[in-house]
Amino acid sequence: MIFKKRTNSESIFHKRIRKFKGMKRGYYSFIILVSLYLLSFLNPLFINNKALIVKYNNDYFFPVTKYHASTTFNQKGYGEADYRKLEEEFKKDGSNNWVLMPFYPYHPNESLLAEIEGEPPHAPSSLHWLGTDNRARDVFARMIYGFNISISFALIVTIVAYIIGVSIGAILGFFGGRVDMFGQRFIEIFASIPFLYMVIIISSVLSPSFWLLVTIMSCFNWVGMTYYIRGEFYKEKSKDYVSAAISMGANNQRIMFKHILPNALTPIITFAPFALIGNISTLVSLDFLGFGLAAPTASWGEIVKQGISDIRYWWLILSPMGASFTTLLLISFIGEGVREAFDPKVHSRLR
Amino acid sequence: MIPTFIGITALVFTILQVVPGGPFEQELLRFKMASMASSEGGAGGGGSGVGMVEIPEEALQKLKEYYGLDKPAYMRYFIWLKKIVQLDLGKSYKYSEPVWDLITERVHISAYFGIISFLLSYLICIPLGIFKAIKHGSKFDKVSSAIVFVGYSIPGFIFGAVLLVYLGGGSFWDVFPLGEFRSEDYEYFTFWGKIQDQLHHTVLPVMAYMVGAFASTTVLMKNSLLENLSQDYVRTAFAKGLSEKRVIFFHAVRNSLIPLATGIGGLLGIWLAGSYLIERVFNIDGIGMLSFNSIINRDYPVTLGFLVVATIIRLLGNLISDICYAAVDPRIRFK
Numbered sequence: 001m002i003f004k005k006r007t008n009s010e011s012i013f014h015k016r017i018r019k020f021k022g023m024k025r026g027y028y029s030f031i032i033l034v035s036l037y038l039l040s041f042l043n044p045l046f047i048n049n050k051a052l053i054v055k056y057n058n059d060y061f062f063p064v065t066k067y068h069a070s071t072t073f074n075q076k077g078y079g080e081a082d083y084r085k086l087e088e089e090f091k092k093d094g095s096n097n098w099v100l101m102p103f104y105p106y107h108p109n110e111s112l113l114a115e116i117e118g119e120p121p122h123a124p125s126s127l128h129w130l131g132t133d134n135r136a137r138d139v140f141a142r143m144i145y146g147f148n149i150s151i152s153f154a155l156i157v158t159i160v161a162y163i164i165g166v167s168i169g170a171i172l173g174f175f176g177g178r179v180d181m182f183g184q185r186f187i188e189i190f191a192s193i194p195f196l197y198m199v200i201i202i203s204s205v206l207s208p209s210f211w212l213l214v215t216i217m218s219c220f221n222w223v224g225m226t227y228y229i230r231g232e233f234y235k236e237k238s239k240d241y242v243s244a245a246i247s248m249g250a251n252n253q254r255i256m257f258k259h260i261l262p263n264a265l266t267p268i269i270t271f272a273p274f275a276l277i278g279n280i281s282t283l284v285s286l287d288f289l290g291f292g293l294a295a296p297t298a299s300w301g302e303i304v305k306q307g308i309s310d311i312r313y314w315w316l317i318l319s320p321m322g323a324s325f326t327t328l329l330l331i332s333f334i335g336e337g338v339r340e341a342f343d344p345k346v347h348s349r350l351r
Numbered sequence: 352m353i354p355t356f357i358g359i360t361a362l363v364f365t366i367l368q369v370v371p372g373g374p375f376e377q378e379l380l381r382f383k384m385a386s387m388a389s390s391e392g393g394a395g396g397g398g399s400g401v402g403m404v405e406i407p408e409e410a411l412q413k414l415k416e417y418y419g420l421d422k423p424a425y426m427r428y429f430i431w432l433k434k435i436v437q438l439d440l441g442k443s444y445k446y447s448e449p450v451w452d453l454i455t456e457r458v459h460i461s462a463y464f465g466i467i468s469f470l471l472s473y474l475i476c477i478p479l480g481i482f483k484a485i486k487h488g489s490k491f492d493k494v495s496s497a498i499v500f501v502g503y504s505i506p507g508f509i510f511g512a513v514l515l516v517y518l519g520g521g522s523f524w525d526v527f528p529l530g531e532f533r534s535e536d537y538e539y540f541t542f543w544g545k546i547q548d549q550l551h552h553t554v555l556p557v558m559a560y561m562v563g564a565f566a567s568t569t570v571l572m573k574n575s576l577l578e579n580l581s582q583d584y585v586r587t588a589f590a591k592g593l594s595e596k597r598v599i600f601f602h603a604v605r606n607s608l609i610p611l612a613t614g615i616g617g618l619l620g621i622w623l624a625g626s627y628l629i630e631r632v633f634n635i636d637g638i639g640m641l642s643f644n645s646i647i648n649r650d651y652p653v654t655l656g657f658l659v660v661a662t663i664i665r666l667l668g669n670l671i672s673d674i675c676y677a678a679v680d681p682r683i684r685f686k
Contacts, residue, residue: 189358192669194661196627197642201654202366204646281506285628288508289643304512308632314516314523321509328504336500 019341026337029330040148047141049107051083053100064102106138108145108298121306121313131315134306139315143323145298150327153214153293154279158272160218165225166268170256172226173233180230191223196285203291210293217282225271232264270343273335277328284324300324359662360435363655364428440656445648450656454638460532461626461637467553468560472568477611480572481604487577495569503566508628511559515632518555527555530633556633568614575607605679612679616672 010018021027044064045052054061056073063083070081075089087099106112106128113136116122120136130139172183202208202216236242237260245259286292287301288308300320307316422430434441440450483492505513518526528534534548579585580603588598626639634640638657645653 185354185358188355189362192355192359192662192665193362194658194665197658197661198363198366200627200643200646201658277504284506285508289627289631291646304509308512308515311512311515311519311529312522317509317512317516321505321513324506324509325501325504328506329500332500332504 016341020337023337023340025333026335026340029333030337033327033330033334037148037151040144040151043145043148044102046102047104047106047108047144048102049083049105049110050080051086051099051101054083054086054098056097104141106141108137108141109296110137112136112138121316124315130319131313133303133316139303139319142298142303143300143319146300146320147323147327149293149298150280150283150300150324151276153210153283154276156214157217157221157279158275160214161221161275162225162268162272164218165222166229166261168222169226169229170233170261170264173230174237174252174256174260176234187223187226190220193220195220196282199282199286200289200291203286207294210297213286213293217279221279224275225268228267228271229264232267233260236260236263266342270335270339273331273338277331277335280324280328280331284320356663356666357432359666360432360659361428363658363662364431435659440659441652443645443650443653445645445650445653450652453641453653454656454660457636457638457641460635461630461639463532464553464556464560464629464635464637465626468557468564471557472561472564473611473614476565476568477572477608480569481576481599483569483573484576484580484607485599487573499566499569502562505562506628507559507561507563508632510562511555511629511632514555514558528552530556530635532635532637556629556635559629559632568611571610571614572607575610576603579603579607609676609680612675613672615675616668616670 020030044050048064050063052062052064054063054068054073061068061072063081068081070077070079073081073086075081075086083099083101084105087101090097090099112128112132113120116128116132116136120132121134121139122128122132122136124131124139128138128140130143133139133142168183168187172180172187198220199216203213206212206216208216233256242255242259245255250259283292283299284301284304287299288305289301290305292301293299300323303316303320307313307320311317438451440454442448443450443453446453479495483495486492514527515529517523519529520526528551531552533552534540537545537548540548576599580599582603585598585603588602589595593602626637627643628639629635630637630639631643638660642654642657642661644650645657
């Protein structure tokens with residue numbers, strides 16, 4: 001407690017962060033990905049079929065946040081107002097009413113069957129940058145919304161699986177002996193189950209929601225981390241600071257999570273980007289097979305599934321491929337940088 | 352290994368018992384539907400409510416007996432296990448053929464792609480990794496690293512789909528067939544025609560299989576060799592005047608192959624893990640396709656049978672890895 005404010009020497013952690021910042025490719029990828037991800041929470045403001053602001057008869061409306069029936073604006077039809085049409089109507093009648101539409105005025109779950117001529121899927125055009133899918137939904141909007149969903153999903157699964165994996169690995173490594181032996185056998189069982197197949201079987205029976213799928217994935221996904229954490233704990237527990245903590249009367253839980261864990265973080269941090277890649281790929285695969293997130297959710301894999309049924313619709317394969325490729329490439333650059341910074345292996349060469 | 356096998360089968364068994372809508376409930380539903388149809392036919396549409404039809408007590412009893420549900424769970428598990436050990440995986444609902452036969456009929460198709468892509472990726476990745484390690488930091492190293500990263504960032508099955516778009520005769524070039532194991536009239540081809548046809552159908556799926564493993568194997572080989580090159584024994588070897596070739600290829604490379612030996616067990620795992628996806632993209636009727644369709648058709652004996660077979664194969668893969676490990680690294684001995 002006395003030493004709480006002592007910050008005169010730079011910790012290893014800070015040194016590593018500084019080193020990571022020095023690695024341009026990884027660091028810039030990190031900044032780009034994080035800002036894109038944060039920005040993607042504002043998707044409804046940029047890519048949406050609801051107007052941002054409507055000025056109608058000297059009143060201002062904000063349809064993004066609130067439902068307005070079409071009758072509010074004296075528009076024909078039932079249900080919610082069609083703001084794209086409303087914009088045209090206002091322009092035509094020359095009144096000083098106006099509509100401010102989002103930058104890309106289409107919603108990922110909205111069928112544009114009535115608006116575009118011909119049979120869906122429609123090829124890319126200046127209005128629909130990446131065309132539409134077989135239900136005439138805008139592919140570009142689905143890709144962008146899918147980005148947010150994929151990353152959020154993978155992040156949550158990674159975190160939950162890490163919490164399970166780290167706890168179990170910590171227990172095995174810290175207690176050792178019989179606990180470790182039985183635990184290892186138990187882990188072996190989980191490690192030998194074909195992961196993807198098991199998830200498919202369970203989700204075929206349960207047809208899971210977002211959170212249920214997170215639970216299922218995490219249940220079978222924690223194994224990898226236990227090996228590293230177990231090893232780290234074995235290494236760390238024989239060090240002096242642990243003996244010091246024990247002699248000061250700290251209980252097991254405190255020693256494990258307050259003392260040892262901060263020293264065993266390296267594998268957690270270096271593997272996180274790659275775990276994220278794995279989880280995104282799994283989600284895409286599950287969606288592709290039709291056992292992923294429930295139906296109207298914007299997803300990359302589902303579009304690939306549509307594309308593979310008729311490869312003439314090349315935009316249905318190339319768009320999700322581009323989206324997932326860009327995302328995964330950014331993350332693997334981050335992973336490369338993080339690994340370099342946190343797990344340095346200096347390769348001295350002879351000659 | 353045997354305790355692990357028992358543990359895995361027990362876990363799988365438990366999960367399938369606990370999950371609502373599992374095999375028994377499915378069968379019960381099917382039975383309800385059937386009896387509903389027959390009773391409606393008999394009574395002239397008398398009771399039409401879905402909830403109205405109750406299964407007769409004795410029929411339910413028989414059904415339970417048929418599935419062994421009249422016995423306690425652990426007994427059921429042992430009966431099931433005994434059948435598996437005798438390779439009796441039950442009969443498929445859909446094909447009404449033994450599951451074991453269905454799987455063995457298709458294994459060679461999946462294994463064909465699996466083995467070829469595995470061999471090719473090792474044949475390319477090991478020399479590439481060695482070369483990259485020797486030329487560490489050179490232009491070639493950087494360019495090939497970029498390619499490796501690109502490969503790592505594309506899921507194999509999406510890569511396969513992209514290959515199909517460009518080379519499978521959609522809107523672009525028509526170079527390769529759309530998939531499947533062989534052409535339909537394969538039987539009537541001449542010998543050379545057969546080989547040509549087979550190769551023609553092999554190229555794209557194998558590329559899709561390889562794209563993921565390619566990146567990780569190359570990087571693993573390179574890093575492992577780099578690490579070995581900075582070891583003391585390499586310095587000693589140089590110091591006693593051995594040529595660079597000899598040091599690298601006879602001393603360092605052998606040691607750096609150790610981590611790759613683990614991957615040999617993956618030979619068995621590769622076509623299991625990727626096969627659901629890639630076989631579906633290329634419409635190849637292998638075991639991945641069989642198991643995937645069994646889930647869609649709710650053909651539980653096939654689903655379960657494949658799960659058991661896949662688990663056994665993975666366990667065997669682990670064993671093979673260990674043996675290879677010992678073969679490459681003389682320091683490891685089994686006690």
